[in-house]
Amino acid sequence: MKRLSIFIAAMLISLGMFAQTADIVPSPVSVVKKDGVFKISDNTKVLFKITNETEKEFSELAKDILKSAAGITPEFVAPTTQKEGNILIQLNNPLDTKIGNEGYTLSIQNDRVFLNANTTAGLFYGVQSIWQLLTSTDGTTLPCMDVTDYPRFGWRGLHLDVSRHFMPVEFIYKYIDYLALHKMNVFHWHLVDDQGWRIEIKKYPKLTEVGAWRADREDLDWKSRNEPVKENEPKYGGFYTQEEVKDIVEYARKKHVTVIPEIEMPAHVMSALAAYPEYSCTGEYKPVPPGKVWPNTHIFCAGKDETFNFLEDVLTEVMGLFPSTYIHIGGDEATKTEWEKCELCQKRMTDEGLKDEHELQAYFIKRIEKFLNKNGRHLIGWDEILEGGLDPTATIMSWRGSKPGIEAAQAGHDVVMSPASHCYFDYYQGNPSLEPQAFGGNITLKKVYSYEPVPEELSADEAKHIIGAQANIWTEYMPNGRHVEYMIMPRMSALSEVLWSPKDAKDWGDFSKRMESQYKRFDKLGVNYATSAFQVTAKPELNPENKTIKVSLSTEAWNPDIYYTTDGSEPTAQSKKYTEPFIICKSQSVKAVVIKDGKQKSQSLGTDFFIHKAVACKVDQKYPNSKSYESTGEYALVNGIKGSKDHHDGNWKGFNGKDLVATIDLGESQSFSKVSTGVLQNNGAWIFYPTHVTVEVSEDGENFKKLGTVKNKVSANDGDLQIQDLVLNKKAKARYVRVTAAHLTSCPKNHAGAGYPGWLFVDEIIIE
Structure with a gap:
């Protein structure tokens, strides 16, 4: 019986009925491993028939890719009957409908290699897989196997904000190379925002003469940079000429990456309005801001036809540079207070029968969409463009969680999922105490890998509207390309597998094992990747x-x-x-x-770890904490465990709009001289230190007397991610100790959450 079981298992493996993987990221759809290897030598040729310019482009790229792995420049020749010892690459005729436009099949045998695809895109991705297999060995050895591979989603993207920090042309090319390496096919280029206009528009030269430059405040934290005090002070900035843009788009095209430009509107446009203030509601000149802007009130005027004429002129030049089907128009975070006061905007609302400013934004977006459609393009924008109604032809990029994406798909919109919870690579990826400064949050490699782009709430037909996903890279805290590399690698590898590989084939253990080879590839390429996963x-x-x-x-x-x-x-x-x-x-x-x-x-x-008098004692809370931040349960505040700067680490109790009032029963009357309360401040996550901590004591648990109060001395506007212990040093003897940490009643002025209650986070109350 045992021999029979072994025989059956061997048969199943030979038939590919047990899941197998190759040392490739993202993991292929199907792999059947075989005995033996194929060795590339100086005599190895690539047999490929070149009949047009596209096939010639592919052959040149493939030659470079193979050379970088094997150190040998293989000769590309027309197919012959002599296939032994060679690599045969060919386009399918007839087409293989299973693998689609981007898939490929790869058969590595002892004496030859076959790579087939329906398009040069598929061939290109197949060669990328060959390169990965070669770099997993000695550079010349390919393990024998049969591979069938094709992507799960058509939109596999990576975004890059070059407004907040300008990235040189050389890095943009490298960024596209990283996309191609991971079989990702969309580069979302965020060219416009408040802090800089980065693309040359010939009809409006001041967009780059003025809008591309801001006061140099690079020595200060992003959130605390003041506006310029004089016109002639040093400037920071840069922009891409139209010739540079054309070359980048062409470079990306050859690597099967579509470059989609983002031209923000109606908000995040202070750089444009610094150059042309007449397109705002007030006409007021305001300089390009050197750092954080909130709220976004200085926006394009929706009541002026001149605004739309300007934007159509800009988009006309943009469409001349980018052949992409999609043009991204932003549409997010527009605070409409100026529209509320603007006579022209109010007149527009009356003339168009619009009931509020949300519908005015919808009018704005629809008007731009009609212009794009007339020119054969499709509009895509952040999920705020849903507000006030939208034509189903628009595509939504869902960043505020999955809910907007669900609503958009159910309404018939195509959706690109990009939730901040899993896809914002400007967030920390490890313990903040060991990481360079980031925007906030914490998205580890494993969390990215756990992401599922298609929400369970969608029906099968609705799910078809989820066309893919992408990661977003906002560069407030990324001043250069090396820092961007650190933030995207290796999380980009995890996302590529989420978007390419079959959902049911995802296996974290197998992926993390394959990442061992991926790290070595990064070393070979000189990538400044993060080791946070270690x-x-x-x-x-x-x-x-x-x-x-x-x-x-x-x-x-x-x-x-x-x-x-x-x-x-x-x-x-x-x-x-x-x-x-x-x-x-x-x-x-x-x-x-x-x-x-x-x-x-x-x-x-x-x-x-702290073993103190209150460890494992009973704690009564007057107000419940948020269920999302429960920490470790019953003994969370007295378990001897301190939290890290990552408020998601499971060691913090979080209270929203409530004080912490915790009464600790020490079991018997005890002497002590210090009560310490651990608290967290993360300004970007709306978490603030308490205004003060008061300690009271009692012998019966009913009649308390005040022992003392410790005031917090750190400003709520301090943007540093930080932890402190508010310590009361005073001798006492009691059975019951009541600690009250008073929450900040509302987020401070000029904060994104101004007017809303802040969060209070407490990890441990130590009594010694």
Whole structure:
């Protein structure tokens, strides 16, 4: 029976009925591995029939790709009967309907290789897979296998904001190369925003003469940069000439990447209005802002026909540079207070029978859409363009979660999913204490990989409107291309697999294993990628019975060797190797790292554990915390575990519009001299320090007397991501200790959440 089972298993493997993967990212649809290898040598030729310019372009790219892996420049020749020892590449005739326009089939045999596709795009992606297989070996060896591969989604995109920080032309080419490497096919180029107009428009030269430059405030935090104080001070900026844009678009086309420009409207246009203030409602000149703008009130006037004439002129030149079907017009975050006061805007609303300013924005978008449609283009915009109604021909880019995308798909709109929860690569990707400054949030490699673009709420027909997804890269905190690389790599690899590979084939363990080879490819290409996936996380588990903490260490990396210390010293390869969870029974600082091939893969991550008088004591809360930020449950505030700067790390209790009022029962009257309350501030996430913390004590749990108050001295406008302990040093003896942390009643002025209640986050109350 055992022999029969082995025989059946072998048969199933040979038939490809067990899931197999190749060392390729994104993972192919189907892989059947075989024995043996194919070796590329100086005598290996590529047999490919070139009949037109497109096929010639492909052959030149394929030659360069293969050379970069094998170090050998293969000769491309017309197909012959001699196939042994060679690579045969050919277009299908008749077409293979299963693999579509971007798919390919690859058969690697001991003595030859076959690569087939319906188009040169498919052939190009097949050669990318060959390159990855070669770079996983010695550069000349291909493991034998049969591969069938094609993408799940037609829109596989990456966005880049070049307004907040200008990126040189050389980096844009490199960015397109990264897309092609990952079989992604859309480059969403965010060319216009408040902080800079980045594309030459010949009819309106001041857009770049004025709008492309701002006061140089690069030495200050993005959120605290003031407007210029004098006209002749140093400027920061740059723009792309029309010739540069044409060359970039052509370069991308050859690599089967479509460049989609974004020309923002009606908001995020202060750079345009600095050049041409007459197209605003007030006509007031305001300089190009050097940093954060909120709210976005200085916007295009919807009541002036001159505004639309200007925009149509701009879009006409843009369409002359970009052959893409889609033109992105932004449409997000328009605060309409100027429209409310503008006589021309109000007259437009009356003349058009519009009931409010939301419908006026819809009128604005529809008018632009008609112009684009008349010129054979389709409008795409951020999900705010749904407000006030929209024609079904418009495509929606859903960034405020999945809900707008669901509504858009149900209304018949095509949708590109790009939720901030999984696809904003300007967010942290590891522990913030070990990462360069980012906008906020935390989206790890594993979280990106977990993303599913098609919401369960959609029917099969509605789901067809989800045409793909993309990641967005906003560059407030990315001053150069090296920093952008760090933020997109390796998360781009995870997203590419989400968008290319079959949903049911996703396997985090297999992906993380294949990333070992992907990191080596990044090294070969000189990519400045993040090693955040190697950061070690300590997962604690409190034992209330004996007041000890069991600590488990983990990382997102494949099969890591973790070394740790418990005395606060830096771990090395000579430190204790982690093999199983260990017990903490006194206050200690644990630090851990991954060491691979003798090299430390990331900075050590330290976690402090505190065994104090209140550990595992009963806590009563007057007000419940948010269910989204429950921390570790019953003993969350007295479990000996401090939170990190990542408010999603599971160690914080979050309160929205409520104070923390927590009464701790120490079980019996005890003496102590210090009460410490750990709190977090993340201005970008609307999390603020409490205004003060008050400590009260009682012997019976009913009659309390005030022990003291500690005031917070850090401004709510301080944009740094930070943690502090508000400490009351005062000797006392009591059984019950009540701690009240008073929340900030509303977000500060000039904050995105001004007028709304802020969040209060508390991790641990330590009594010593």
